[in-house]
Amino acid sequence: MAFKLHPHKPKKGADMAVDAIRFDRKIWQTLSSIKTGVVLLITVVVLSAAGTIVLQRPTTEADEMQRAYSPHVLRILDAVGLTDVFHAWWFVTLMLLVSASIIAASIERFPNAWRFYSRPYKYPDKNFRRALPTQKQLAIADEETGLVAAERALHSLGFKSERVVQSDHFSLFAERNRFSEMAVYIVHASLLLIFFGGIVDALWGWRGFVTLNKGQQSSQVELRDGKKKSLPFAVRCEGAGQENYSDGTPKKWWSQLVVVQNGQDSQRKQIVVNDPLVYRGVRFYQASYGPTGKLDKLLLTAKLSQGAGEKKDLSLGLDEIAPLDSDTTVQLAEFIPDYVVSDGRVYTRSNTIENPAARLLVTSRKGGKPINFWLPPIEGFAENAQSPYQFEAVDLKQGYFTGLEVSHEPGQWMVWAGVILMGIGLTFVFYLAHTRLWAVPVREANGKLVLWVGGTANRNRDAFEERFSELSKKIELELQSLRAAPAHDRVASLA
Amino acid sequence: MSRARAEQQPAATGATLVVMVGLGIAFLLFMAFLNVVKSGNLLNESNLLYAALIFYAGAGALYLGFGVTGTESYVRFASLATWAGLAANTAAVAHRWYEAGHPPFASIYEMLLSFVWTLAVLTLVAEKKFGVRVIGTVTMPVAIVGVVLMQLLRTDVHPLVPALQSTWLHVHVTLAMLAYAACALSFALALMFLIQDKMRNESFLAFTSLFSMGVYLGILTRFENWGDLSVIAWNAQEKSEMFLQRGVRLLVIIPDLGWLMLLVLLVVSAPFVLYLAGRLRKDEALYTVANRAVFVSILMQVMALLVFLLRARGGQYPSLDAEGLYPTSLAASPFILSGLVGAIFASLLYLLLLWRRPDLERLLPSAEVLDRITYKTICIAFPLLTLMIAAGAYWANRTWGSYWSWDPKETWAAITWLVYAGYLHMRVTRGWRGRRAAYFAILGFVVVMFTFFGVTYLLPGLHAYA
Numbered sequence: 001m002a003f004k005l006h007p008h009k010p011k012k013g014a015d016m017a018v019d020a021i022r023f024d025r026k027i028w029q030t031l032s033s034i035k036t037g038v039v040l041l042i043t044v045v046v047l048s049a050a051g052t053i054v055l056q057r058p059t060t061e062a063d064e065m066q067r068a069y070s071p072h073v074l075r076i077l078d079a080v081g082l083t084d085v086f087h088a089w090w091f092v093t094l095m096l097l098v099s100a101s102i103i104a105a106s107i108e109r110f111p112n113a114w115r116f117y118s119r120p121y122k123y124p125d126k127n128f129r130r131a132l133p134t135q136k137q138l139a140i141a142d143e144e145t146g147l148v149a150a151e152r153a154l155h156s157l158g159f160k161s162e163r164v165v166q167s168d169h170f171s172l173f174a175e176r177n178r179f180s181e182m183a184v185y186i187v188h189a190s191l192l193l194i195f196f197g198g199i200v201d202a203l204w205g206w207r208g209f210v211t212l213n214k215g216q217q218s219s220q221v222e223l224r225d226g227k228k229k230s231l232p233f234a235v236r237c238e239g240a241g242q243e244n245y246s247d248g249t250p251k252k253w254w255s256q257l258v259v260v261q262n263g264q265d266s267q268r269k270q271i272v273v274n275d276p277l278v279y280r281g282v283r284f285y286q287a288s289y290g291p292t293g294k295l296d297k298l299l300l301t302a303k304l305s306q307g308a309g310e311k312k313d314l315s316l317g318l319d320e321i322a323p324l325d326s327d328t329t330v331q332l333a334e335f336i337p338d339y340v341v342s343d344g345r346v347y348t349r350s351n352t353i354e355n356p357a358a359r360l361l362v363t364s365r366k367g368g369k370p371i372n373f374w375l376p377p378i379e380g381f382a383e384n385a386q387s388p389y390q391f392e393a394v395d396l397k398q399g400y401f402t403g404l405e406v407s408h409e410p411g412q413w414m415v416w417a418g419v420i421l422m423g424i425g426l427t428f429v430f431y432l433a434h435t436r437l438w439a440v441p442v443r444e445a446n447g448k449l450v451l452w453v454g455g456t457a458n459r460n461r462d463a464f465e466e467r468f469s470e471l472s473k474k475i476e477l478e479l480q481s482l483r484a485a486p487a488h489d490r491v492a493s494l495a
Numbered sequence: 496m497s498r499a500r501a502e503q504q505p506a507a508t509g510a511t512l513v514v515m516v517g518l519g520i521a522f523l524l525f526m527a528f529l530n531v532v533k534s535g536n537l538l539n540e541s542n543l544l545y546a547a548l549i550f551y552a553g554a555g556a557l558y559l560g561f562g563v564t565g566t567e568s569y570v571r572f573a574s575l576a577t578w579a580g581l582a583a584n585t586a587a588v589a590h591r592w593y594e595a596g597h598p599p600f601a602s603i604y605e606m607l608l609s610f611v612w613t614l615a616v617l618t619l620v621a622e623k624k625f626g627v628r629v630i631g632t633v634t635m636p637v638a639i640v641g642v643v644l645m646q647l648l649r650t651d652v653h654p655l656v657p658a659l660q661s662t663w664l665h666v667h668v669t670l671a672m673l674a675y676a677a678c679a680l681s682f683a684l685a686l687m688f689l690i691q692d693k694m695r696n697e698s699f700l701a702f703t704s705l706f707s708m709g710v711y712l713g714i715l716t717r718f719e720n721w722g723d724l725s726v727i728a729w730n731a732q733e734k735s736e737m738f739l740q741r742g743v744r745l746l747v748i749i750p751d752l753g754w755l756m757l758l759v760l761l762v763v764s765a766p767f768v769l770y771l772a773g774r775l776r777k778d779e780a781l782y783t784v785a786n787r788a789v790f791v792s793i794l795m796q797v798m799a800l801l802v803f804l805l806r807a808r809g810g811q812y813p814s815l816d817a818e819g820l821y822p823t824s825l826a827a828s829p830f831i832l833s834g835l836v837g838a839i840f841a842s843l844l845y846l847l848l849l850w851r852r853p854d855l856e857r858l859l860p861s862a863e864v865l866d867r868i869t870y871k872t873i874c875i876a877f878p879l880l881t882l883m884i885a886a887g888a889y890w891a892n893r894t895w896g897s898y899w900s901w902d903p904k905e906t907w908a909a910i911t912w913l914v915y916a917g918y919l920h921m922r923v924t925r926g927w928r929g930r931r932a933a934y935f936a937i938l939g940f941v942v943v944m945f946t947f948f949g950v951t952y953l954l955p956g957l958h959a960y961a
Contacts, residue, residue, distance in 0.1 A: 034920065034925070037920075038917065041913055041916075041917060044913065045910050045913055045914070048901075048906045048909065048910060049906070049907075049910060051901065051906060052903035052906045052907060052950070056901070059900075059902075085901075086901040198899065207896065207897065273894060274893050274894050275893065276893065276896070283896060285893075285894070285895070285896040287896075405895070405896040406896075407896040407897060409897070409898070412892065412898060415888075415898060416889075419885045419888070422881060422885075423878075423881070423882065423885070426877070426881060427878070430874045430877070430878060460871075462867060
C-alpha cells in the first residue's frame with residue numbers, strides 16, 4: 001500500500017501546484033513526509049541489525065576478526081565500514097537525516113496543532129453538529145433548564161464547564177487534558193534531545209582505561225584507540241580488594257580512590273562495581289582487579305646459624321632493609337616471580353608468581369662483603385652457608401592492581417533529560433485523552449427545543465463513548481429533577 | 496429418543512474430561528505427597544513447582560478441551576486449576592526470593608520461574624477482564640514447557656556477580672518481563688483478530704509453515720561437517736555448560752542429527768511451497784494437498800523431537816575444537832528444545848483452526864473488539880519498552896561506564912522499540928486498522944522473540960546473563 005503525501009492538507013489546484021512548488025519546497029516536503037520518515041527508520045533498522053550480525057571492531061579483537069572472516073571479505077567489510085557500523089560516517093549521517101526528518105515533520109504539522117491547542121473550538125456550528133459521531137438530542141422546556149441540567153451533569157463527572165456567549169443564546173463547552181494534543185511534540189523533542197546528547201558524546205566524549213597499583217597515582221588515561229590523554233588532575237589508589245561469597249565466586253570488587261588536584265587531595269571515595277566516582281564530569285568505574293605478579297611483602301623467619309636462638313619474624317618489601325642485631329642487617333635485594341637458571345644467570349620466565357626466588361643481602365658492620373642469601377638456595381649463586389643467619393620463607397603477599405574504566409560523556413545529561421521528557425510525553429500521549437464536550441440548545445425545524453449534546457476524544461474512543469452515554473443519562477436525570485422542582489432556584493430565562 | 500440422547504452426549508463427555516483431569520490431578524498430588532512425606536520436606540521449591548506443573552497441565556488439558564468442544568464448564572475448572580497452579584507458582588517464587596535474597600531474575604532458571612508466573616497471571620487477566628477465554632489454550636502449554644525446562648536447569652541459588660548487584664537490574668528485568676508479556680499478548684490477540692477477520696485457512700497454513708521453517712533454519716545454523724549437529728557440552732556434576740575458554744562454549748557434534756534436521760526442514764517447508772504453487776496457479780486443490788502435508792510435517796517434527804531427545808539427552812560425543820569425548824544434556828540446548836516443541840505446537844494449533852474454525856469464531860470476541868484490544872495492549876507495551884530501555888541504559892551507565900554501547904541486545908531492543916513506534920505512527924497518523932495493523936503487531940512480536948532468544952542464541956554480546 002503506497003503512502004499518500006499529506007492527506008490532511010487541503011488539496012491545491014493542480015495547475016497552481018506545479019507553479020508554486022519550488023525545488024527547496026520539494027526537498028522540505030520530502031523531508032517532512034511520513035513516507036521519508038518510515039524509509040529512514042527502516043534503513044536504520046536494517047543497518048543496525050547488520051551491525052549486530054557482523055562482528056564489530058572495537059569490541060572484537062583484531063585476531064578474532066581475522067579468524068572469523070577471510071582477508072578478502074574483511075577488507076571489503078572494513079572498506080564499507082560494516083565492521084564498525086555505529087561509528088561509520090554513513091550511520092551518523094543517517095541519524096542526522098532522521099533528526100532532520102523529525103524536526104521537519106514537527107515544524108510542518110506544529111502550526112495546525114498549535115492553532116487547535118491555543119484556540120479551542122468552543123461553539124460547534126451546524127455542519128460540525130451534523131457530522132459529529134457521538135451526539136445526543138434531549139428535549140428541553142427552555143434553554144436555561146437545559147443548560148443548568150448539563151452544567152450539573154458535567155460538574156458531577158468532574159468537568160468544569162464554560163458558558164459560551166452567542167448572539168442570541170448561551171452554549172456550554174467543557175474539556176479536559178487539552179495538553180495531550182501537544183504531547184506528541186514533546187515525545188519528538190525528547191527523541192531529538194537524546195540524539196543530540198548522543199552526538200555530543202560521540203564528538204566530545206571519550207573512554208579509556210587506567211591501571212593503578214596500590215599507592216600509585218596517575219593522570220594518564222589510555223584511550224580506546226590507543227592514544228594517551230592527560231587529565232588536569234590525578235587519581236591515586238589507596239587500596240583495592242575483592243570479597244568472595246562462601247563458594248568462592250566474587251561478591252564485590254572495590255577500590256579506595258583519591259582525586260589529587262594541584263597537589264591536594266580534593267575528593268575521596270570507595271568505588272565498587274555499579275557505583276563510580278565522578279569528578280568534574282570524568283567518571284571512574286571499577287572494571288577489573290587482579291594480581292600484578294609483583295611482590296608486596298615477603299614474610300620470613302631468621303635464626304642464628306650457630307647456637308640456639310629464637311626465631312625472628314621479618315616482613316620485607318622490595319629493597320627494604322631490616323636490622324637483625326646491632327651489627328647485622330638484611331635487605332630484600334631481588335624478587336624473581338618465575339625463575340629459571342641458564343648461562344650462569346637467573347632469569348624470570350613470566351610475570352606471574354609461579355616459581356619464585358628471592359635474593360637477600362646480609363650485611364655485617366664487622367666488615368667483609370655482603371652475603372647473597374638465596375631462597376631457595378640456587379646452586380652456584382647461593383652463599384647461604386656463609387651467612388650468620390639462616391632464613392626461611394613463610395609466605396609472600398602479592399601486589400594487586402585495580403583496573404579503572406574512565407569515561408567522559410558530556411552529553412549524557414541531555415540524554416537523561418530526554419528520557420524523562422519522553423516518559424512524560426508518552427504518559428500524555430497514551431493515558432490522557434483530550435476530551436471535549438459541548439451542549440447547545442437548538443430549536444429544531446418543527447419548532448421543538450432540544451439540547452444538542454456532543455463530544456469527542458482524541459484517544460481511547462470506546463471508553464469515551466461509555467462516559468458520554470453516562471453523561472447523557474445524568475443530564476436526563478437532572479432534567480427530570482428540574483422539571484419536578486419548582487422554578488425558584490432558576491435564573492430567569494434569557495430568551 | 497435417539498435425538499435427545501445425541502444432544503446429551505456432549506455434556507456427558509464434558510463431565511468425563513473434567514472428572515478425568517480432576518482425578519489425574521488428585522492422583523499425581525497424592526503420589527507426590529507420599530514421596531514428600533517419605534523425604535520429610537514438604538514446602539521446598541521443587542515440590543511447589545511440581546504442584547504448579549500438575550495444576551497447569553490440568554488447566555492446559557481443560558483449556559484445550561474448551562478450544563476443541565466449546566464446553567463452558569471446562570473453562571470454569573480450567574480457571575480454578577490455573578488459580579491453584581498460580582498459588583503454587585507464587586509460593587515457589589516467594590520461596591526463591593527469600594532463599595536468594597534477591598528477586599528471581601539472575602539466571603535462566605529464575606527468569607523462567609518469573610516468566611511462567613507472569614504468563615499465568617496474564618492468562619487469568621485476559622480471561623476475567625477481557626473475556627478472551629481460549630487464551631489458556633495457547634499460554635498453558637507454554638507454561639508447561641517452561642516448568643519442564645526448569646526441571647532441567649541448574650536450580651541452586653547463585654550469588655549475584657558484582658555487575659548484577661543493582662536495584663536497576665530488578666527494575667530493568669521486571670519492565671522487560673512485563674513489556675514482553677504485553678507484546679506476547681498483543682501477538683495472540685492479533686492472531687485471533689485474523690481468525691475473526693475471515694482470513695483464509697491457507698494463509699495461516701503459510702504462517703505456520705514459515706514459523707517451522709524459521710525454527711529449523713535456526714537449528715541448522717549448528718549444522719557441521721556435512722551432516723552433524725553441534726550442541727553445547729554439559730557438565731552434569733556442575734549442572735553447567737562447558738567452556739573451552741572464557742566466554743567460548745565447548746561444542747560437541749552429534750553425528751547425523753544435522754541430516755535429519757535438514758530433511759525435516761524440507762518436509763515442513765512443503766506446505767508453504769504447495770501454498771505458493773496453489774496461489775500462483777490459482778489451484779484450490781493444491782491447498783488440500785498442503786493440508787495433508789501438514790500432517791506429514793507434524794509426524795516428522797515429532798520424530799525429529801524424539802530423535803533429538805534420545806541423542807541429546809546424554810552420551811559422549813566428540814568435539815571439533817578439543818580432543819576426546821564430552822557429555823551433553825538436554826539442559827544444554829534449551830533453545831533448540833523449545834524451538835522443536837514450539838514448532839509442533841504451532842502446527843497443532845493450525846490443525847485446531849482447520850477443524851474447529853466455526854467454534855473458534857463463535858467463542859472469540861468480534862474482530863473489531865480484538866483489533867481495539869490489540870492496540871490497547873501495544874499502548875501498554877510501548878511505554879514499558881521505553882522504560883525498560885531507559886532503566887537498562889541507566890544501569891549500563893553505572894556498570895559499564897556508558898549508557899549505550901550498541902551491544903546486540905541493546906540494538907535489538909531499540910529495533911523492537913522502533914517497530915512498535917512504527918505501528919503506533921501508522922495507526923494514529925495513517926489510520927491503519929484491521930489486518931495491516933495485525934500483521935504489524937505480529938512482526939513486532941517476531942522481533943521481540945528474536946531479541947529475547949535469537950540474540951542470546953545467535954549473536955555475541957555483553958548480555959551474557961540472560
